[in-house]
Amino acid sequence: MRRPTIPLSLAALVALALWGLAAFRLMPTGWPAWPFDPQAMSLDQILLAFGLMPRGGIALIAGAALGLSGALLQAVLRNPVADPTTLGISSGAQLCLVIATIYAPGLLDHGRWPVALVGAAGAAALVMAIGARRAFAPVTMVIAGMLISLTASSIATTITLSRGEYLLSLVIWNGGSLVQQDWSGVRALAMVLAVAGAGAACLVRPLRVLSLGAAGASGLGMNVALVRFAVLALAVLLAGAVSAELGLVGFVGLAAPALARSMGARSMGQVLALAPLVGALILSVSDGIVLLVAGATGEMFPTGALTGLIGGPLLIWLLPRLRGSTPPGTETAEGPVPRLFRPAPLLWGLLFMAVVLALVLVWIGRLPHGWAVLDWASFRAFLPLRLPRLVAAAAAGALLAMAGAILQRLTANPLASPEVLGVSGGAAIGYAATLFSFAMPGTGIRTLGTMIGGALALALVGTYARRRDMPAERVLLAGISVSAMAAAVLSAVMATGSAESWQVLAWLSGSSSTVGPGQAAVLGILAVGLLAAAMMAHRWLGALPLGAEVAVGLGLPLQLARTALVVLAGLGTGAATVLVGPVSFVGLMAPHLARRIGFARPRDHVTGAALIGAILMIAADFGARMAGFPYEMPLGLFASLLGAPWLIWLMLRIRR
Incomplete structure (x- = not known):
């Protein structure tokens, strides 16, 4: 693998500079001392210690989680354009959270995570059920996933519009806002990332065998269905956790593995190790740009919207390189269609x-x-x-x-x-x-x-x-x-x-x-x-x-x-x-x-x-x-x- 040290170091320096600029603008001097005690801190110090600092931390952790989720999905499906956004997983979590927020707020008493994971798992199960009928063909998987994503988003938007008192907050949340009020979100996501990272490390070898194809892996004695289920469960856990904490943050899971491979990562272990690091830097730099624009204009917008501007062009760039096509006539409906001779x-x-x-x-x-x-x-x-x-x-x-x-x-x-x-x-x-x-x-x-x-x-x-x-x-x-x-x-x-x-x-x-x-x-x-x-x-x-x-x-x-x-x-x-x-x-x-x-x-x-x-x-x-x-x-x-x-x-x- 070519050494990705230089581009990663430059991206890290840019992210650190952007965050440092926002912090200096908020608090030029007198930064709060550890451990943080709100009783002994000024308002600006509280905003820095419990707002901007956890925001910087959660950008890194959430980006790493999405990068790992995308790498796992692309590996198990052998599809270079698979990620939680293109497969509808994030939108499924969004729909369930919107429904719970408006119609059953009691479900959120124990946090948004269970509700988000149910929606993410439901969308993933639906896309997998469709993909299994077409041998997980890459083009069909992405088309089905994004159509389901559009369906879930349209239903969520209809429900949101029907309840105007929630409108602005849900619109901001749906855009993927990284605004934080304390360190609880950072701790929760860090725990999920640690567990999923350990699970991914255990699945490197099975994924390497699965890369030979389902038939080849089965011939070597692998339980293909079990491996797919385990990998998809980890990917859904990561994507659902990010959606629960931050809302919709799109295409980081698509960009991170693609950039990791462009830096020279070839083996399964290299991609799974490098993609989270790249994802963390992508989301951190994107959030730094949002903070920079907010400081210059006073206008704050969700960071997830900016990541979509990165992922959309990347998806278009990857299209000519996508393997697997749909043979003419194979995507038929439920059987032979009737034919009217006198219509x-x-x-x-x-x-x-x-x-x-x-x-x-x-x-x-x-x-x-x-x-x-x-x-x-x-x-x-x-x-x-x-x-x-x-x-x-x-x-x-x-x-x-x-x-x-x-x-x-x-x-x-x-x-x-x-x-x-x-x-x-x-x-x-x-x-x-x-x-x-x-x-x-x-x-x-x-x-x-x-x-x-x-x-x-x-x-x-x-x-x-x-x-x-x-x-x-x-x-x-x-x-x-x-x-x-x-x-x-x-x-x-x-x-x-x-x-x-x-x-x-x-x-x-x-x-x-x-x-x-x-x-x-x-x-x-x-x-x-x-x-x-x-x-x-x-x-x-x-x-x-x-x-x-x-x-x-x-x-x-x-x-x-x-x-x-x-x-x-x-x-x-x-x-x-x-x-x-x-x-x-x-x-x-x-x-x-x-x-x-x-x-x-x-x-x-x-x-x-x-x-x-x-x-x-x-x-x-x-x-x-x-x-x-x-x-x-x-x-x-x-x-x-x-x-x-x-x-x-x-x-x-x-x-x-």
Whole structure:
């Protein structure tokens, strides 16, 4: 192994200098003497001894814990992009803690650790159950993990928005804040790290044998299932403990092992020994930068948001080096799908159903004393008010559904979803940047900023689509990486608590209540335009699921087809994002429902998905208006709640 002394020493000096600068700014002279006695200390000395010092310590310990957790996950799964963030472990802990904080605070009487570990273990078990059905294929594992992560995060956000008194504190905690009030967190995490480190040392040799592959390890007499369980238990313990103490600190577990290998660590023992040290320095330097910015501007934001900015680009950089691809046609759903030979009558029936459903839901309302059916005069009065939002919801659902159908055919992967393409995350960044760049931005400027952000994200993902040697499902993973970076930036923005952050939060939640006739008409025209474009690209959509080699053999311009289809999916997602926010999963559900009904040919599949997506979003709009009456729930997040059970059921039924 090459000696990593110089880069590690430089990183340690930078971390120490940044922490020392923050300490000197707080307490230029008269540092408290050991042992710390609050009765004999000034306020600044107390802040230093019980705030800044344990903060520096917990940054080192938590970074080491996440680095070791990521190294263990990457070793046992033989997957260089596995870590607690990409596999949804941290988000599972977050969801359980949010639920307990709001609905069952009594569960936290004995601390947050048991609750966080239950959530982390549940998410890990779900991802492992999905991965076991695909022989733990790297791409499938990460896609499944990050989709589960997005699902858990959307549910947690919905619950948080429903209880405004907890909103700011939960937003800050979710961003991964390292603020400390005493040394208890440092002692607890240090104990967990010591136990997990000893366990990892005992597992070095079994992991070295497992690196030969499950079949080879079994042939040598190893109990592969037991070793996997032990390693995953240690990784979940480390990640859950950090989540309980600090909230979501993303991608340290991804970056630390990758940087350790880049420094020359080759053997299993070297990676497991060096990754915690690198992780400790990453988180310490990141927290030092946060303290430096806070000292210069007076604005404090969660350290976990900054680590996401490190991990997102790193994940994109690792994509071309990721081994293992998904062979075309192997990621099938629960069996052979039916095929309609005369789909036209059913398509017309779905269109009729969408229109009737919209009219019926306009007729039904909820009043303070209960449900009511409007009379004809009231219906005529309410129709001009409700019709634009229904049209907009239906158009957004159709756009997301068509984008999902295009992506699933492009990647030959039923887990493909436009919500994780990265476009909506880029659009959110553009929207936030517009709010902070202009004093009072109008609708036109906000729309332009949103479009520019989405276009930049689309351009980044498109660079992968243009590479001939890049498997199609990696395009999806690149979009997930962009979404992760966007989520990190937005976490930092929302944790500031400024007026702009509340505007961003309201926009991210998605709502159709402010949609006017003009916006509804634009979305409807875009939906029709995307449908027409997909009809013209039906030959590409029919050939790409067969694989790149077959498509090229049929004379398909592979790079042009991939790029054009990614652009179409990105435009549809970006337009719908303005209404429903960044996550809804309608783009995942609708194409699958269309396939199960029997719409097999590309034109029928896209059209059927569009109609089903419109119906689903109309129903979601009605539920968002009525479920929390007299308050309105966020449209996009309500649609996520509808999509989460389908997502989990679908991934558990995917077989090798």
